[in-house]
Amino acid sequence: MKTIIKGGDVVDPVREVVERLDIVIEEGRISEILPSGELKKTGPQTNIIDASGKIVLPGMIDMHVHLREPGHEYKETIASGCLAGAAGGFTALACMPNTDPPNDNSSVTEFILRQARKADILKVYPIASITRGRKGEVLTEFGDLRKAGAVGVTDDGSPVTDSHVMRMAMEYARYHSLTVISHCEDINLSEGGLMHEGDVSARIGLKGIPSICEEIMVEREISLSRLTGCPVHIAHVSSAGSVEAIRRAKEDGLPVTAETAPHYFSLDHSAVIGYDTNAKMNPPLRTAEDVEAIKKGLSEGVLDVIATDHAPQSPLEKELEFDKAAFGIIGLETALPLTLRLVRDGVLSLPSAIKKMTCAPASILGVSGGMLKKGMAADLSIIDPEEEYILKEEEIISKSKNSPFIGKTLKGRNILTMVEGRIVWSRKT
Numbered sequence: 522m523k524t525i526i527k528g529g530d531v532v533d534p535v536r537e538v539v540e541r542l543d544i545v546i547e548e549g550r551i552s553e554i555l556p557s558g559e560l561k562k563t564g565p566q567t568n569i570i571d572a573s574g575k576i577v578l579p580g581m582i583d584m585h586v587h588l589r590e591p592g593h594e595y596k597e598t599i600a601s602g603c604l605a606g607a608a609g610g611f612t613a614l615a616c617m618p619n620t621d622p623p624n625d626n627s628s629v630t631e632f633i634l635r636q637a638r639k640a641d642i643l644k645v646y647p648i649a650s651i652t653r654g655r656k657g658e659v660l661t662e663f664g665d666l667r668k669a670g671a672v673g674v675t676d677d678g679s680p681v682t683d684s685h686v687m688r689m690a691m692e693y694a695r696y697h698s699l700t701v702i703s704h705c706e707d708i709n710l711s712e713g714g715l716m717h718e719g720d721v722s723a724r725i726g727l728k729g730i731p732s733i734c735e736e737i738m739v740e741r742e743i744s745l746s747r748l749t750g751c752p753v754h755i756a757h758v759s760s761a762g763s764v765e766a767i768r769r770a771k772e773d774g775l776p777v778t779a780e781t782a783p784h785y786f787s788l789d790h791s792a793v794i795g796y797d798t799n800a801k802m803n804p805p806l807r808t809a810e811d812v813e814a815i816k817k818g819l820s821e822g823v824l825d826v827i828a829t830d831h832a833p834q835s836p837l838e839k840e841l842e843f844d845k846a847a848f849g850i851i852g853l854e855t856a857l858p859l860t861l862r863l864v865r866d867g868v869l870s871l872p873s874a875i876k877k878m879t880c881a882p883a884s885i886l887g888v889s890g891g892m893l894k895k896g897m898a899a900d901l902s903i904i905d906p907e908e909e910y911i912l913k914e915e916e917i918i919s920k921s922k923n924s925p926f927i928g929k930t931l932k933g934r935n936i937l938t939m940v941e942g943r944i945v946w947s948r949k950t
C-alpha cells in the first residue's frame with residue numbers, strides 16, 4: 522500500500538527551508554519527494570493524505586523524557602508516554618534512567634526496549650545511568666549497555682559529584698560511542714532549595730536554588746571535555762551564566778552541546794508566586810533576564826536542542842504544600858505550541874526551531890531520523906500552526922497531568938503522527 526502526503530509545506534531542518542512538496546511512502550520508507558503537483562498517476566491502491574494548508578515536519582525526537590517505567594507506572598508507562606509523545610508530534614523519545622530499578626544494567630535496558638516494542642507506538646532510545654544505582658560512585662558496564670541498545674549515559678535527576686568518576690565516564694563513553702548527558706547541579710549549593718534564589722524567593726519566603734549551582738557544574742563539564750576530548754551534552758540549561766559558559770566553550774572549539782526545555786523560555790520565577798506546585802521543577806524557573814538569555818542562546822545556536830524533560834508526577838506528589846511537592850512537569854504535549862511561539866515572536870525561523878527537535882538531537886544521540894529524505898523511514902508529523910486551543914486537563918494523554926499550561930491558550934497543534942509509514946496518532950476533530 523502506497524501513501525502520499527500531498528500539498529503540505531514540508532520543513533527541511535538540514536537545509537533550513539520550507540517547500541511545498543508531495544511525499545510518497547512505500548513499505549514504511551520515503552520512496553519519493555517531489556514538488557507538489559508533479560506526481561503522475563497514483564494508482565487505485567493509494568492512500569492520499571491531504572496536507573494542504575498544513576506543515577509537515579520530520580518526526581520530532583525528544584532527547585530528555587522520564588517514562589517512569591519500570592517502577593512508577595502509576596505516573597506513566599512506556600506505552601502511555603509514547604502515546605503522549607505521538608499526540609505531541611514526536612516519533613522518538615530518549616528515556617532517562619532514574620526509574621526503579623534504575624537503568625544501570627543491560628537487563629533493564631532490554632526490558633525498556635521490550636516494553637517499547639510491545640507498545641509499538643514510537644521509537645524509544647534508552648539512556649542508561651553513568652553509575653551503579655545512580656549513586657555517583659562506580660561506573661556501570663558501558664559496553665554491555667551499548668550492546669543492549671542504550672545510546673547514552675547520564676545520572677539525570679542527580680549530578681555525578683565526583684569529578685574523577687565523571688572524567689572516567691567521558692573516557693569510556695567515547696570508546697563505546699555513548700553520548701554523555703550531564704545534569705548540572707552542585708547539590709551542596711542547591712540543598713533544600715525549592716525555587717530560583719532571587720527577589721521572588723526572598724519575598725515569598727521559599728529557600729532558593731542559586732543559578733551558580735548549575736553554572737559551576739557546566740564549567741566543570743566543559744573543563745573535563747577539554748581534558749578528555751570527549752563530547753558532553755548539557756541537559757536542561759536554565760540560566761544566563763550557563764548559556765555564556767557554553768558559548769565560550771563552543772568558541773574554543775570544544776565538543777559541547779546543550780539543550781533547554783520549553784518552560785525555561787516560556788515562564789519565569791514569578792509563576793511560583795501563587796505556590797503552584799506545577800511551577801516547581803529542577804532546575805527551577807529563573808528570572809526574566811534568564812528567559813531572554815535562553816532565547817538568545819537558542820537563536821544564536823549556543824543551545825542546540827529543545828527537549829521537554831517530561832517528568833510525570835501524580836497528585837500524590839503534586840497536591841501537597843509547595844515544600845513537600847515533587848519537582849517536574851510534563852511536556853510532551855505542549856513542546857510544539859510553546860516552540861512555535863518562539864517562531865511567531867521572531868526568535869527562531871520555523872526550520873531552525875524544528876532543527877532543535879529533529880536532526881540536532883538525532884546527531885547528538887547518534888541515531889537516524891530527524892529529516893525527510895528519499896530512502897529514510899517515514900517518521901513525520903502533520904501540524905496545523907494556526908489552530909488555537911485551551912489546554913484542558915481531561916484532554917491530556919499523558920497519565921499524569923502536572924502541567925502549568927493547563928487552562929492556557931496554545932497555538933499550533935499536531936494533527937497526525939506517522940512512524941515508519943504507519944499512522945500512530947491522528948486527532949479526531
Ligand SMILES: [Zn+2]
Binds near residue numbers: 679756
Ligand atoms: Zn536533570
